[in-house]
Amino acid sequence: MEVGELWAYRTSRDSGVFHEAAVLAIGDKRPVRVRIELLHDQWQGERRWVAPSRLEVRWEDRHDYVQLDRRTREVAAWDPPRLDRRTAEHVFITLVPLEIAEFNADSAGTTTVHDVPALAQLTGLAQDDIRTAPAFMQDQELLVPWPTTESIGRAVAARYPHKLLTEIEQEEREANVRLLRGVMLVDENGDEHDLSPEDARARFEQRQKPYLDKLRDWIGVERADDLLERRDLLIRLGSVAAIATEALDALEPSQKRIVSKLRTQLDEAMTGVTALPPSGSGGQPPPPTPEAVPEV
Numbered sequence: 282m283e284v285g286e287l288w289a290y291r292t293s294r295d296s297g298v299f300h301e302a303a304v305l306a307i308g309d310k311r312p313v314r315v316r317i318e319l320l321h322d323q324w325q326g327e328r329r330w331v332a333p334s335r336l337e338v339r340w341e342d343r344h345d346y347v348q349l350d351r352r353t354r355e356v357a358a359w360d361p362p363r364l365d366r367r368t369a370e371h372v373f374i375t376l377v378p379l380e381i382a383e384f385n386a387d388s389a390g391t392t393t394v395h396d397v398p399a400l401a402q403l404t405g406l407a408q409d410d411i412r413t414a415p416a417f418m419q420d421q422e423l424l425v426p427w428p429t430t431e432s433i434g435r436a437v438a439a440r441y442p443h444k445l446l447t448e449i450e451q452e453e454r455e456a457n458v459r460l461l462r463g464v465m466l467v468d469e470n471g472d473e474h475d476l477s478p479e480d481a482r483a484r485f486e487q488r489q490k491p492y493l494d495k496l497r498d499w500i501g502v503e504r505a506d507d508l509l510e511r512r513d514l515l516i517r518l519g520s521v522a523a524i525a526t527e528a529l530d531a532l533e534p535s536q537k538r539i540v541s542k543l544r545t546q547l548d549e550a551m552t553g554v555t556a557l558p559p560s561g562s563g564g565q566p567p568p569p570t571p572e573a574v575p576e577v
Contacts, residue, residue: 282307282315288336289343290317297354299347300324301340352424355415357389359427366390368495372434375444377403382433390427397423404436438499445500449493456485462522462551478519522551 282288282304290302305328306316314330338346361369366386373384373392381403382394394400394411401408410432416425425433438445458464459481467473476484525547533540 282333282336287320287340288317289338289340289346290319290331290336297351299337299343302336304336349419352415352417352419356391356417356424356426357387358415359389361390361427361431364491364495365431367492368499369430369434371496372438372445372499375448376437376441377433384430384434390430392425392430392433394423394425400433403440404433405440406432406436435499435501438496439501442500442502445496446502449496452489452493456481456489460485460519462519462526478523522547 284304284306286304288302288304289299291297291299301320302317303320304315305318308314308316308330313333315333315336316328316330317336318326318328366388369390370384370386373382377384377400381396381399382392385391385393397408397411400406400411411425411429412423413429416423416429418424459476460478463478464476464481529540529543529547
């Protein structure tokens with residue numbers, strides 16, 4: 282960048298309008314600033330100091346740059362909820378090979394497709410559907426918007442659900458223990474905090490359950506029952522188990538043998554008790570065979 286050059290400048294990153302600006306001076310302090318004059322009559326010779334990064338392309342080379350910027354802004358016009366983006370990222374990482382497509386993990390939920398035919402074969406979607414506007418090609422890669430990202434994620438999750446279901450069921454098994462017995466948490470300072478079964482349930486319903494339900498929704502498998510239908514019974518059962526454990530802790534110093542026996546009996550009594558309702562197909566057709574799961 283030199284004094285006298287003409288560059289394309291826009292008043293904000295959110296704007297799609299570029300203005301012709303002449304470089305008047307380049308500062309010698311850190312951070313470096315550039316003195317420009319906006320040349321269009323509407324600016325009446327206005328001058329300002331700006332960061333060099335705000336001068337994005339030489340004015341004479343602006344046409345291709347502005348067109349690319351417009352297309353990129355059109356693809357990034359969506360603002361999907363964070364939960365949906367988190368779901369998309371997990372599905373792509375788990376089921377879509379990187380050489381085929383990558384979820385960009387941006388706030389707009391865009392995806393870069395490296396191999397459209399391979400992605401169509403993987404998902405069962407038509408290539409034209411993957412390429413639907415405002416998607417566009419850039420450097421032999423296809424940039425697609427959130428609606429296409431979601432279609433890709435839902436299609437591949439429904440086709441190859443087994444890896445996702447295995448992860449969901451593992452998380453639910455671990456949550457089940459916390460919902461019945463409570464859990465010990467360690468904060469960033471190393472301090473331990475007891476989380477009661479009631480608090481563990483609230484934490485699960487607020488943080489984990491929406492995400493696991495969203496994954497099931499993308500797979501096309503819903504729960505047969507709602508978790509809250511058995512809230513009262515499970516809270517009481519968890520409280521009884523907690524009281525029994527506390528009583529055994531108090532007795533252990535003087536009655537180690539009988540406490541050991543009672544702990545075993547308590548564990549056996551709680552085995553198979555689940556705080557989570559059974560999963561059901563929700564009227565959906567059965568998933569494909571495990572052999573169809575792609576290797577990632």
